[in-house]
Amino acid sequence: MRTVLALIAILLAAPALAHGPTPIKVDETIVIAAEPKAVWAVAAKFDGLANWHPDVQSVKAKGGDAAGAEREITLKNGAMLKEGLDEYDPSAFKYSYRMSDPNLDALPVSSYSVTFTIEPAAGGGSQVKWYGRLYRGDTSNEPPENLNDDAARTAMSTFLRNGLQGLKQKVEGK
Numbered sequence: 001m002r003t004v005l006a007l008i009a010i011l012l013a014a015p016a017l018a019h020g021p022t023p024i025k026v027d028e029t030i031v032i033a034a035e036p037k038a039v040w041a042v043a044a045k046f047d048g049l050a051n052w053h054p055d056v057q058s059v060k061a062k063g064g065d066a067a068g069a070e071r072e073i074t075l076k077n078g079a080m081l082k083e084g085l086d087e088y089d090p091s092a093f094k095y096s097y098r099m100s101d102p103n104l105d106a107l108p109v110s111s112y113s114v115t116f117t118i119e120p121a122a123g124g125g126s127q128v129k130w131y132g133r134l135y136r137g138d139t140s141n142e143p144p145e146n147l148n149d150d151a152a153r154t155a156m157s158t159f160l161r162n163g164l165q166g167l168k169q170k171v172e173g174k
Contacts, residue, residue, distance in 0.1 A: 027131040030164040036118045052170040053163040079106035093118035108137035108151045130160040
């Protein structure tokens with residue numbers, strides 16, 4: 001009887017041992033010495049990322065700034081990202097988008113959803129936040145080092161941080 005109970009306990013525990021990856025959160029913020037409206041004027045266009053993000057070579061987009069719009073980003077290293085716009089709210093200086101098709105050469109992530117917001121900063125100027133959730137490039141239980149949680153988090157955080165720095169330079173003219 002003990003053997004049967006032990007076997008049942010193992011079988012019930014097995015699904016808990018075989019879980020997939022958990023979502024990874026990224027959150028990057030910068031303060032820009034300009035009013036939110038001025039920052040939004042530079043960063044608002046869904047197809048305008050190449051105008052201020054130093055890692056982006058070009059953007060091809062369709063659908064404008066309406067939910068459902070799509071863009072294809074070509075990075076300076078030649079890799080491409082495909083994204084879809086989920087929400088666009090100019091009155092709140094906010095938009096959200098998601099990865100449409102994974103490209104592990106561009107970012108070691110299998111999916112992501114990201115939100116970009118601009119708010120008044122406490123001491124004046126604007127606080128720009130770029131944050132989201134993602135999953136590592138290899139969602140198996142034992143991913144290789146270049147597609148694990150750390151690689152995904154580092155790559156996405158670097159991409160967002162570089163973009164915020166580029167936006168700051170563009171807006172402040174420095």
